[in-house]
Amino acid sequence: MKGQHIPSLFTLGNLLFGVFALVLALDQAYMQGGIMILLAGLMDYLDGKVARKLQVTSDFGKELDSLADLVSFGVAPAILAYALQLSDWGYLGLAIALAFVMCGALRLARFNVTTFTGSFMGVPITVAGGIIALIIIYLGKLPALVLPMAMLLLSYLMISKIKVPKF
Template identity: 85%
Template sequence: MKGKHIPNLFTLGNLLLGVFALVLALNEEYGRGAIMILLAGVMDYLDGKVARKLQVSSDFGKELDSLADLVSFGVAPAILAYALKLSDWGYLGLAIALGFVMCGALRLARFNATTFSGNFMGVPITAAGGIVAIVIIYLGNIPDLVLPMIMMLLSWLMISKIKVPKF
């Protein structure tokens, strides 16, 4: 099947941008790291779009996408948030960051183990990670309590049974 691996190149781009966001966090370049997460979201959108256009979806691609999403929209936002602000909260901040990653992993596993019915169950990790990235970009304009509160809310929303329509 011609072009069957093309969507996976977008998925790998998503993953690489997530890892780049982590490197930027290590370099204390939080805003740029958050932008990498948003760019990873563009790649994640494109991998699905291209796979549907080429009619080449596969179980391999689905699993690769979930692994990339966990890094780009779970681990990277959590580490950026921890390095930027949550570390000021000590072990509570660490628990918030770890909880975000764990809830994201649970959300992805639930999605992969169920049949998609047109509505997501819980907020997708891509949306949650994107929201954290946007908050990090605008952090200078919001109170310190906002980031941990948003992350705890998003963690809960990812594992909730709330139906979220696919856009």
């Protein structure tokens, strides 16, 4: 089948930007790391769009997408948030970062074994990670409690049974 690997290149782009965000966290370049997460979101949007356009959706692509999403929208935002602010909170800050990653993983696992009905159950990890990236980018203009409170709320919303329409 011609073009079957093209969507996976976008998925790998998603993963690349997520790993780059982690490297930027190590370099204390938090705003740039947040931007990398948003670029990962663009790649995530394009991989699905291209797969449907080329009619090459597959179980392999779905699994690869979930693995990339966990890194880019779960681990990367949590590490950026921890390095930027949550580390000041000691074990509580670490617990918030870990909860975000674990809830994101649970959300992705549930998505992978559920038949899509036109709406998502729980907030997608891509949305949660994107919101955290935006908060990180604009953190200097926000109250200090916004980041940890948003992470806790989004952690809950990812594993909730709330119906979220697909846009």
